[in-house]
Amino acid sequence: MANFETIVVETDLLILGGGMAACGAAVEAAHWARQNGLKVTLVDKAAVDRSGAVAMGLSAINQYVGLRDGKNTVKDYVDYVRNDLMGVTREDLVANIARHVDSTVHLFEKWGLPIWKDENGNYVHEGRWQLMINGESYKVVVAEAAKNALLAGNGKAVGEIYERIFIVGPLMDGERCAGAVGFSVREEKFYVFKAKATLVAMGGAVHVFKPRSSGEGMGRAWYPPWNSGSSAYFTLKAGAEMTCQEVRFIPVRFKDAYGPVGAWFLLFKSRATNAMGGEYMVERRAELENWAPYGRVKPIPANLRNYLGMLDVMEGKGPIYMRTEEAIKKIATTYKDDDKAYKKKMKELESEAWEDFLDMTISQAILWAGTNVQPEERSSEIAAAEPYFIGSHSGASGAWVSGPEDLQTDETKKEYFWGYAHMSTVPGLFCAGDASGASSHKFSSGSHAEGRAAAKAAVKFVVDNNTMPNLDAAALEALKEQILRPLDVYEQFKGATTDPEVNPNYIKPRMYMYRLQKLMDEYAAGITAQFTTNESLLNKALELLAFLKEDAEKLAASNLHELMRCWENVHRTWQAEAHVRTLLFREETRWPGYYYRADKPKIDDEQWHVFANCKYHPNTDQWEVLTRPILHIFPQPKEHELLGG
């Protein structure tokens, strides 16, 4: 076996990941840990300053309820999320995030994040729930507060941060989560983190499906290439029940560079039209009736908006254009009688439009500059990206976690509460952000807020269960052997060929990834399949996934970087399998702009107004797929309220 030193770290609360949810968890945990004399350890595969989906920056905070202004209520947010997810949402979880998220946003502002203000000092809203920010350093600021919370304290730090450690999987003590194992991508060290409670916040997954670009541009997926399904793998392998694994997210964005469209639709009120000038949102309105009652709500659910555009494209009416020139002119015409004011407004709008890209999708700015696009002069194409797993955004995949006790009714409590908020079905294993499911639309701010709520509950768990779990030394050694195996496989067989990439004894992580992407694309409703699948195709996907999983034993790595790539792709494979099994299980089409089951082409609220959950049983190596009821904690809105009346 490769000769790696084993480093054992013992801690009370282990936070896995360093993104929005993990930074929220760190800030919160530090406070309660200090009060209770506990230690907190955070581990990230990258540098916390610039890791996760917010590494580049963002131009908007997408969840702010504004409770203090009295305009919206917690229930309003829950209604919005449930409708957007076609009725499939855990109200208790969404409400828990919604009641805390404003506090998190107000902290961001204190920490130094510039939030746009109007002349009266109020936040500038992009839409009802969204705030405009100057967000280039969003992650830097949020990470700074987390680091200050954990590491400062005049020599009495409550925590420690490990960077560049790739977490592979869970450590278990019987049914209880006992920490995590991983390795350094910088030096030959194998890490064992023993913990009384573990909080998973390692983001969602990309590159499970074939991306639209196949050359250099492959890295420019909408979702950042460094989040590879580690949260899903970790929770599945621990034996945790998962939910909404079928609810992938497909964003419609500016074509190819995937620049954001939120500001264009919401702030600039732009229209999207097809090649003939037709507006699919108007021309195809009747189609929405087929997806009632959700087709009737306002705002129209994201997947249905996608779907109407996709119908245009499939009928050959593409490209679909964002009418940027029209939108900008319309705003500026208010000033048309005052030449100076008009010019000033145009300049301001131009700067806002470019900042939107430069803050969060710089590639889109390069693409515009490379094709000489000035948005005030010319429209730009938009298109559906490939499928991603991001439970914090408009997808919903993640672990099935307990809600808080005080947000349950007598009825929901039996189904949705088991002691600690945001704890999975595995004792001691907590999840937040993309790692927890059925609570979408938390975005950057809500993920941070959920990380905080989960961390507080996890500290409570440690106080109530203050014993260090036991680890079996032989099992640990076996894990180490398994995790380092790709290095051994490479060393053992590299001599069999003059080309290290082509060898009959092993597969390199890149080709392994291409194999996964091709099978998911073709059989599990990827882009080339127009997001369409059926039972036979899905069964074929499972058959090919089984071969792939066997070949995962033959992954080969020539260095630490490749070892990380090997494990990232194993993580993706498990995310893929959970997805395919749940697609197969849910015998209806509920989110047509995300995927379409051609053999079950209609929504079936009678049978399928339920959560589809799945679970991997580590002891028997079996999967189980099951339903859980959708219960409400708030009275349901009447149809006229759904319509915005």
Place this chain on the structure above:
Amino acid sequence: MPSYVNPEKCDGCKALDKTACQHICPNDLMALDKVTMKAYNRDVTMCWECYNCVKICPTQAVEVRGYADFVPLGASATPMRSTDSIMWTVKFRNGTIKRFKFPIRTTPEGEAAPDGGFESPADLASPALFTEPASLGLPEVFTLKH
């Protein structure tokens, strides 16, 4: 090529034990060639063009050339990041130049105080998070139970 390194400007971060670009890349892409002591992007197909290596390089050696499989040549976006703002120069294929400046933070670097100055009266059993309810701007945290 996504991010690439200008060999004339890169000094390998003076051979300190870790280079700035290597430290910051969220995808572990920037590596140092131990012979030339110059940095390089080891896998351009996995680069998000997040510009973190560009922004952090002390010698401005890292630049980005748009993805060649869909971006026509000749354009660039170049940042200059200071402690409180960022200045962008966007160069078009046709030669047009645009400049933009945006604020990036309102507090001095390093000084984000975790509690933001809000008090934390709650205890471990209550639904209130630390800094709440003050940081909500409300007298109490929303609950269904009273």
